[in-house]
Amino acid sequence: MVSQGAKSGIRLRSRAATLKEWSVFGSLTPLRHFAWTVVKRLIRQKFPTVERISTAELASWLASDLPPPLLIDARQAEEYAVSHLPGAHHWPTLAAVQQAAVSADAAIVVYCSVGYRSARLAQQLQAAGYTHVMNLEGSIFEWHNQGQPLVVDGKPTQAVHPYNRTWGLLLASPE
Incomplete structure (x- = not known):
């Protein structure tokens, strides 16, 4: 069974991997902003x-x-x-x-x-x-x-x- 902490880490890594894949389409600025929003929200949820x-x-x-x-x-x-x-x-x-x-x-x-x-x-x-x-x-x-x-x-x-x-x-x- 995967622990909750491991699941959070997996979600963070998968979201970052998605950002990497999208980078082939040009500027990362809008995607970087979106990724930061997701990363900060996940950290807040994990460490309330x-x-x-x-x-x-x-x-x-x-x-x-x-x-x-x-x-x-x-x-x-x-x-x-x-x-x-x-x-x-x-x-x-x-x-x-x-x-x-x-x-x-x-x-x-x-x-x-x-x-x-x-x-x-x-x-x-x-x-x-x-x-x-x-x-x-x-x-x-x-x-x-x-x-x-x-x-x-x-x-x-x-x-x-x-x-x-x-x-x-x-x-x-x-x-």
Whole structure:
């Protein structure tokens, strides 16, 4: 029997595969918008207790005089090595966050490629007693698509690890 989590993953992969197939017909912009709508809805359904923050809201927060949130990158090391949000920590597991001795009441924003892995980590953080955890909706792909800053080794970059060929279709091409 296939678990509910596996079914969600299968649905996400099949929707991304459909986007890949449709790309042969021209511009991906309308299809990318539709795919983002589907991906975000599926993530919200799978992780209903996880609070979300949009890329625009995070950008405003980071540009304000308010104390910034702790940014946690939940991707694999090879993805983080290509680029990440400025100031982000690569702590892809609950154990890594706990080992870093992060305060349970710290404002935390978790991100990954599109938001699924980060929502899963955010849910685990909530269950472990962290009280102010948010998932960056659209994660690094949408952050990049909106022209927000990324870094590698402390230097600006436009590169983003595509995770794989299918999911990479959600990344907008540079103008």
